[in-house]
Amino acid sequence: MDNIAGTKSSLTWAVHISVAALVLLWIFPTLGLLVSSFRTTDQIRTSGWWAAMFPAVQNETLRAADPDEFRVDLGEGRFMVEGNLFVVDGQVESAEDVPAEISVWGTSSRAIDAYLPGETADLGDGETMAVQSNGDYVWEGDDDQISGRGQRVFVTAESPPEFTLANYRNVLFDPGNREGMAKAFFNTLTVTIPATIIPILIAAFAAYALAWMEFPGRALLVAAVVALLVVPLQLALIPLLSLHNAVGIGKGYLGVWLAHTGFGLPLAIYLLRNYMVGLPREVIENARVDGATEFQIFTRIILPLSFPALASFAIFQFLWTWNDLLVAMVFLIDASGDTTVMTRQIVELMGTRGGDWEILATSAFVSIAVPLVVFFTMQRYLVRGLLAGSVK
Amino acid sequence: MNPALQGLITIVVGVGGCVAYFYFSNQFLDKVLYPSRGPNAGRNINRANAIRPWLFMFPAIFALGLYLAYPVFETLRLSVTSRSAGGAFVGGQNYARMFGEDKFWEAVRNNIMWLLIVPAASTAFGLLAAQLTDRIKWGNIAKSLIFMPMAISFVGAAVIFKLIYDARPEDVAQIGVLNAVYLQLGGESPITWLTVPFWNNFFLMIVLIWIQTGFAMVILSAALRGIPEETVEAAIVDGANPFQIFFKIKIPQIAGTIVVVWTTITIVVLKVFDIVFAMTNGQWETQVLANYMYDKLFRANDWGMGSASAMIIMLMVTPILVWNVYNARKEMR
Numbered sequence: 029m030d031n032i033a034g035t036k037s038s039l040t041w042a043v044h045i046s047v048a049a050l051v052l053l054w055i056f057p058t059l060g061l062l063v064s065s066f067r068t069t070d071q072i073r074t075s076g077w078w079a080a081m082f083p084a085v086q087n088e089t090l091r092a093a094d095p096d097e098f099r100v101d102l103g104e105g106r107f108m109v110e111g112n113l114f115v116v117d118g119q120v121e122s123a124e125d126v127p128a129e130i131s132v133w134g135t136s137s138r139a140i141d142a143y144l145p146g147e148t149a150d151l152g153d154g155e156t157m158a159v160q161s162n163g164d165y166v167w168e169g170d171d172d173q174i175s176g177r178g179q180r181v182f183v184t185a186e187s188p189p190e191f192t193l194a195n196y197r198n199v200l201f202d203p204g205n206r207e208g209m210a211k212a213f214f215n216t217l218t219v220t221i222p223a224t225i226i227p228i229l230i231a232a233f234a235a236y237a238l239a240w241m242e243f244p245g246r247a248l249l250v251a252a253v254v255a256l257l258v259v260p261l262q263l264a265l266i267p268l269l270s271l272h273n274a275v276g277i278g279k280g281y282l283g284v285w286l287a288h289t290g291f292g293l294p295l296a297i298y299l300l301r302n303y304m305v306g307l308p309r310e311v312i313e314n315a316r317v318d319g320a321t322e323f324q325i326f327t328r329i330i331l332p333l334s335f336p337a338l339a340s341f342a343i344f345q346f347l348w349t350w351n352d353l354l355v356a357m358v359f360l361i362d363a364s365g366d367t368t369v370m371t372r373q374i375v376e377l378m379g380t381r382g383g384d385w386e387i388l389a390t391s392a393f394v395s396i397a398v399p400l401v402v403f404f405t406m407q408r409y410l411v412r413g414l415l416a417g418s419v420k
Numbered sequence: 421m422n423p424a425l426q427g428l429i430t431i432v433v434g435v436g437g438c439v440a441y442f443y444f445s446n447q448f449l450d451k452v453l454y455p456s457r458g459p460n461a462g463r464n465i466n467r468a469n470a471i472r473p474w475l476f477m478f479p480a481i482f483a484l485g486l487y488l489a490y491p492v493f494e495t496l497r498l499s500v501t502s503r504s505a506g507g508a509f510v511g512g513q514n515y516a517r518m519f520g521e522d523k524f525w526e527a528v529r530n531n532i533m534w535l536l537i538v539p540a541a542s543t544a545f546g547l548l549a550a551q552l553t554d555r556i557k558w559g560n561i562a563k564s565l566i567f568m569p570m571a572i573s574f575v576g577a578a579v580i581f582k583l584i585y586d587a588r589p590e591d592v593a594q595i596g597v598l599n600a601v602y603l604q605l606g607g608e609s610p611i612t613w614l615t616v617p618f619w620n621n622f623f624l625m626i627v628l629i630w631i632q633t634g635f636a637m638v639i640l641s642a643a644l645r646g647i648p649e650e651t652v653e654a655a656i657v658d659g660a661n662p663f664q665i666f667f668k669i670k671i672p673q674i675a676g677t678i679v680v681v682w683t684t685i686t687i688v689v690l691k692v693f694d695i696v697f698a699m700t701n702g703q704w705e706t707q708v709l710a711n712y713m714y715d716k717l718f719r720a721n722d723w724g725m726g727s728a729s730a731m732i733i734m735l736m737v738t739p740i741l742v743w744n745v746y747n748a749r750k751e752m753r
Binding site: 036039040043046047048050051052055056057058060061064072073074075076077078083103117154221222225226228229230231234236237238241243246247249250251253254255257258259260262263264265266267268271279282285286287289290293294297308321322323326333347350351352353354356358371374375378385388389392396398399400402403407410411414415 | 426430431434435437439441442443446450469470472473474476477479480481483484486487488489490491492495499508525543548549552553555556557558559562564565566567568569570571573574575576577578579581582584585586592593594595596597602625627630633634635638639642662687690691694697698710713717718723725727730731732733738740741744745750752
């Protein structure tokens, strides 16, 4: 139907361009973080991440080696200094490591693009300078000319895009790094898995009862679940923390698991009930006629049939618990900080290492990576769950 | 104990416990309490079936009651008592103190701005994306990419956008896109965007709009596909142009879904905490209610005022709560 409306070809290209622009706009921010996490501290400080994709063009002022030390006597009053400009500058160890390629160079600040690599510059009175694209140079002249300080050379060098894994090594695998993410990563995992699995089971039984069992007060309970769906969990913080302290759970994993279970239940019950109501009535009634108990019907028929809804909720709950900050801060993280989760760790880094983007970007991407993988592999279920939860 | 091991044990105990509870309570009901044999078999089956739903629902009702329903009333109680006075009833004093604070009114003002702008912008962008991507071949890939921020945590998004808003001294290269573009366009000196009062709120809102647009798009895209073809075909036959078809034929038919998307995002906005907490922590006039509440509860340790502000959030959610319940009841009939 859209195709019919879209047959106006003049509009089609406009649609393509608008969608492309929209998509670019939406992935641009994430891309920035991803690219930054693969750059070195120096690169991040000196140029925007968007420049990392292209060869970096830099103007540099380099100097030939000190003539008094390195000059070679060629006889007949001629002297020469030979070497590599980047090695002299201390940027690299040897001429083989030079990352950059010189595109133009010059010997005067007024004409920094006077010569191409391989050309020889005439500095007057028989003094010459030749520079190759990798920075190798030959500087020749008489005793007077090849003395004092090394000849200045202005080069325009192009270095190819360069990326490093050092940030990830530092953030994830360096045991000496107290701000590393390895521990927080496992803490987050420890919070997430039980907090995802437990509510599913509890909710599935309740959803079955609400969907397929007749009893007084059922409608009221469904309404209550819908109401609790929007109750802000902010209200629960103090009362439940007091409760946890009173019964001796205190701050810790058990508390955060229980809290996530409680907060996740309304959505779980709501999603699963909506799905189960839609299952074919005949299947369930036939099973009842055949003498199956309700428990058998639930475990053998309802649960397997509800797999898509179970998967939807599992993804929601996983994303929500993995990305959560508030519940973890209130119910889990104590003064010792041993149980800190990734979100909390990142907020802390934003305070203490605000300008160190290589650390921030890498840490943030470590925490984002897992949800992104889940998102792209399980997107189908996520979309299905969203539709079941919202469109009615 | 190693937390990972503890987690494993919890999973086993939690899941095993749940399964055991459901299994044995059913067995008990069917075999011991009301056996479906003997002289009273018929009556027993009926009784067992009357009790069973409650067996199935007990863990859920217990958890919901304890973790969501009870706190509403407990918070209400806390908001009219004073912790420092040993929990004595103080009436509206906490509320009065809160209403006297400038920071509170700043939070309310900002929250209202968030409520007006974020749902509207997310829904509009989502609708635009849904309509456009539905017409092209690579629409599904485009949708995936626009939807992706849904999976990113608010904290992660805060880092992402802090990099965009980054400002460096005038004489060095800008690494924040916004300042780089601003200077390219002739701006005089880099701006620290998050510290510009009033406007910084919008820079924070953009983060949430960026996240929520994908959600709106997915839902609205499904709704657009559900529109009966005949209505669109009839409009084409009558000579309507694409814009007329969109605004006069399609939008009215998905109005219900738009409302659902709008209210869902509104609820997200009311609870927004992480973004503000991570990016500005309410400084430079960016306070919002949820962060204000966190401040009062855990920094100032003032449970009375914290609970009072939580009740304000609850109050703002209530109309949506009532509306949702009303709709759900209508459907069940």
